[in-house]
Amino acid sequence: MKRHTLTISIIILAIVVFFTGFFVKKERFFDENIQLKKENENLKVELQELKTGNCGVIVLQSDILIVKVFSTYPFNIKNQIVVDAGEAQGIKNLMPALFGNNILLGQIIKVSKNTSIIQTIFDPDWQLPVRIGENEISGLLQGGNEPRITFIEKDKPINTGDIVYSAGQGFPLKLKVGEISEIKESAPGVFKEAVLAVPFNIGALRKVEILLK
Amino acid sequence: MKFFSLVILVGVLSIIQAYGLSVFGVIPNLALVAVVVSAFFAVNFFEGFFLILFSVLILKFSSGFGIELLVFTLIGAVAVVVAKLIPWHYLVGSLTAVIIAVLFFYAFLNPALILSFVFVKELFLDIIVSLAVFAFLHILWQDK
Numbered sequence A: 001m002k003r004h005t006l007t008i009s010i011i012i013l014a015i016v017v018f019f020t021g022f023f024v025k026k027e028r029f030f031d032e033n034i035q036l037k038k039e040n041e042n043l044k045v046e047l048q049e050l051k052t053g054n055c056g057v058i059v060l061q062s063d064i065l066i067v068k069v070f071s072t073y074p075f076n077i078k079n080q081i082v083v084d085a086g087e088a089q090g091i092k093n094l095m096p097a098l099f100g101n102n103i104l105l106g107q108i109i110k111v112s113k114n115t116s117i118i119q120t121i122f123d124p125d126w127q128l129p130v131r132i133g134e135n136e137i138s139g140l141l142q143g144g145n146e147p148r149i150t151f152i153e154k155d156k157p158i159n160t161g162d163i164v165y166s167a168g169q170g171f172p173l174k175l176k177v178g179e180i181s182e183i184k185e186s187a188p189g190v191f192k193e194a195v196l197a198v199p200f201n202i203g204a205l206r207k208v209e210i211l212l213k
Numbered sequence B: 001m002k003f004f005s006l007v008i009l010v011g012v013l014s015i016i017q018a019y020g021l022s023v024f025g026v027i028p029n030l031a032l033v034a035v036v037v038s039a040f041f042a043v044n045f046f047e048g049f050f051l052i053l054f055s056v057l058i059l060k061f062s063s064g065f066g067i068e069l070l071v072f073t074l075i076g077a078v079a080v081v082v083a084k085l086i087p088w089h090y091l092v093g094s095l096t097a098v099i100i101a102v103l104f105f106y107a108f109l110n111p112a113l114i115l116s117f118v119f120v121k122e123l124f125l126d127i128i129v130s131l132a133v134f135a136f137l138h139i140l141w142q143d144k
Helices: A003-020 A021-051 B002-018 B030-039 B047-058 B068-084 B090-109 B111-115 B117-142
Strands: A064-072 A078-084 A096-099 A103-111 A116-120 A127-132 A137-140 A149-152 A163-166 A176-184 A191-197 A207-211
Touching: A021 B047, A078 A103, A078 A207, A116 A207, A127 A176, A127 B047, B002 B030, B002 B047, B030 B047, B030 B068, B030 B090, B047 B068, B068 B090, B090 B111, B090 B117, B111 B117
Parallel strands: A103 A176
Antiparallel strands: A064 A078, A064 A207, A078 A116, A096 A103, A096 A207, A103 A116, A127 A137, A127 A163, A137 A149, A149 A191, A163 A176, A176 A191
């Protein structure tokens, strides 16, 4: 009986500790860290544009609505997040969701009066035509826990670190999606694949940006 | 008291699930594992069904009752019934039930993912969690 009571006490203690201010303090630093990451990513995009003269999409601050994230979808099957803004705040279906001002995170797929659901690039059902690097090599972004770029022609040169931009209708052309982190030349057929690295952890997001125009 | 332990266990794992805890980029299905393994320790059907509904209540993702939670409820309900019928040792039975439950969960919602590495990784994590849950409950049930 003692062992039983002890185990239950440990579980209750764990729950209490989890919901106490100890974690709130940590979360504040966590939020600041994410904010810095966003600013860093925005600067990287601007720097890339200056270096290459390859002018990507310029998102105006006035076109952005910053919304808070309610929850993340709790299974691997889909990857969606719920945010605290909806029709009443001017959100419409298919609007792009961003991390910072320049990185594509997903797309609004369901709008209620005061909430919306964003389908993220980690959703296995997500697909988007993209272009890679300065040579604008075409590929198809296939969502999932580890997003991949498929249908890259084998004879087209790509490198790790190359920036991947959106090229699909419904999104601003040349919106950054991420960077190539690994190339799989051994894929069967005439195409090769690449793994996409994104600069954010979907589970850690507390605020995201919605592109209203 | 033992039923209370099951409620706490399912509650804690469902809360962690609702927060979307991921391990190496994969989200283990803690809630399903908790419900399925607990079904082998529940005294009767009523306790098993209560645990499923309790978990679904915590997991409720957005307004409405999504297809995912419906599948979750159905698989949990089948596990509760099957747990009382299969003659195998509880450890073998619960492990087999967890593997089949995860397989069916994917089969109903996105069969294409069964052939992916994500499924293999999640199944591996689910088996580890189910062993831990089983060991935890087994120790509690040994205690007189």
